[in-house]
Amino acid sequence: MKALRVLIVDDSKITVKRLSDMVKNAGHNVVSTATSGMLALTEYEKCKPDIVTMDITMPDMDGLETTKKLIEYDPNTLVVMMTSHSQEQMVLDAIEAGAKGYLLKPFDAGRLKVVLEETYEKYGEKNA
């Protein structure tokens, strides 16, 4: 597994810092972070990451809408949804928006590594 280039999107700065730490400890690189959906679109264009971790509940533009816009811009965008929301309907909404992975908060560092790497191996390597 190559070191993945990860864009972290979450409106909570403490979550961004915690996730960044976990991603780095998993042997991957955080190429940028964004604390809103709008910033995520700009940062994605700039950095072209391998994979995006996306919070669902954000003000203004939520993670579902941001994911749809990213996929409109680049159909190969790989998004893993990060949310506290355990309801099945939310998982279905995330898949419908185009997410390829789903991880429940609070985060477990080991689980995060597995989900990022499995998602990339399954959907990303063919686009590399």
Place this chain on the structure above:
Amino acid sequence: MTGNTAFVFESDSGARTFMEVIVERTKAFLAEEGAIAELSDAIGFLESQSLVLKSMTAILTVEDGAKMVLAFSFDRELIDRLFEQYSLGIEIPEDEKEMYVEETAGDMINIVVGNVLARFQQPGIAFKISTPLIINEAKSISKYKNTRFYSAQINTEAGSMMVYCVTPGELYNKHFKREKVL
């Protein structure tokens, strides 16, 4: 009841069960993410005409057709202890510390509430959770007519917190928004 669909927050029993599950998950979060042991808890209706907020309070709304406002109100010592553990190993600039303490409170209520929603899901009804709002001062919020307060006190080794649940939430949304502007 609305048509054939029972919204969780419309009945007393639904709201009380929701509170019980929230309190259990809150205690687990304090233990797992904050290494803070719970000493005791108590859940009940709030008899007083006002809701007393501690020094830091995180508030959000949950909607399943009916609306509920939930508030986690912390003793300063408790939220500081949770922050210390939650941010362990992360570099936080001293002048930004307060913002990160607030985000810890916001993360906690968002995660606790989001985590329990699967227990109450019904086909075709998606819960909506708002982003958290933080109130940074101890104050008292008066009770509106036709609203119901539920409360739970969780006592820990690092101080206590209150969990408040207000139904219906529509009336309080306006109130909390006004408080933020002031």
